[in-house]
Amino acid sequence: MISKHQIPNQHAGEEIIFHIRRHWFIFFKIFLFFVLLSLVPVALYYLINQNMPILLDGNISYPLILILFLTYYLILLIALFTAWTETYLDVWTITTDRIISREQNGLFNRVVSELDLRRVQDVTAEQKGFFPTIFYYGDVYIQSAGEKERFVFEQIPQPYKIAKIIQQLDEKAKKNSLK
Incomplete structure (x- = not known):
């Protein structure tokens, strides 16, 4: 289980700096789109x-129209759940x-990659x-x-601040490896 203070296969002395998820506005846009789609049957x-x-x-x-509308709403809810899952479960951890x-x-496909800070170019x-x-x-x-040549943190809050922190951690990791 991933917590704020512990990750799987955590190295000795490794500290979590932070976990990053997509910005809240990304899901808000998706949710707003689904709200607009929910108005179609109305x-x-x-x-x-x-x-x-x-x-x-x-x-x-009348029952046929009702069944069609309810089926539409069911499909819409499944699509909303899938979109939320894909958005919320994208997590980047910097240690x-x-x-x-x-x-x-998707619902059943998860990709986990890791990059040693000394390999950052x-x-x-x-x-x-x-x-x-x-x-x-x-x-x-x-x-x-x-x-994996390129890591992409998509639609995250404060990208310039995150990039600066990663650069600082990279420099620190490279200095420590030279000692």
Whole structure:
């Protein structure tokens, strides 16, 4: 189990600096999109009621419309849950020795990678667009000499601060390895 103070396979003397998740605004945008999609059946019901009210009085058509609307809402809830899972379960952990990336790709696909801080070659922070600038979130790219050439922290809060901390930890790790 991953906690704020402990991670699996934690090295002796390794301290967790912080865990990073996606910015809250990312899920807010997804949630808002699903709220708008949930209004589609309400609008359809209104249109049917205005243009073909006989459909809502039928013994077969009304239950059929109701089943279609409920099926739509069920699919919408499953899609919302999947989107939340993919967004919330992406976690990046920075410790004094390494960077651990845990990314959820769908409901049943999880990729866990780790990068030793001494292998970091370049750290880049990027903010693109209106909302990332206002809400101060963006991406951090970490170039490495390992198997996975590039680590990406997507849509995280305070990307420039995170990049600076990673650079400082990288310098400290490289100095300690020279001793």
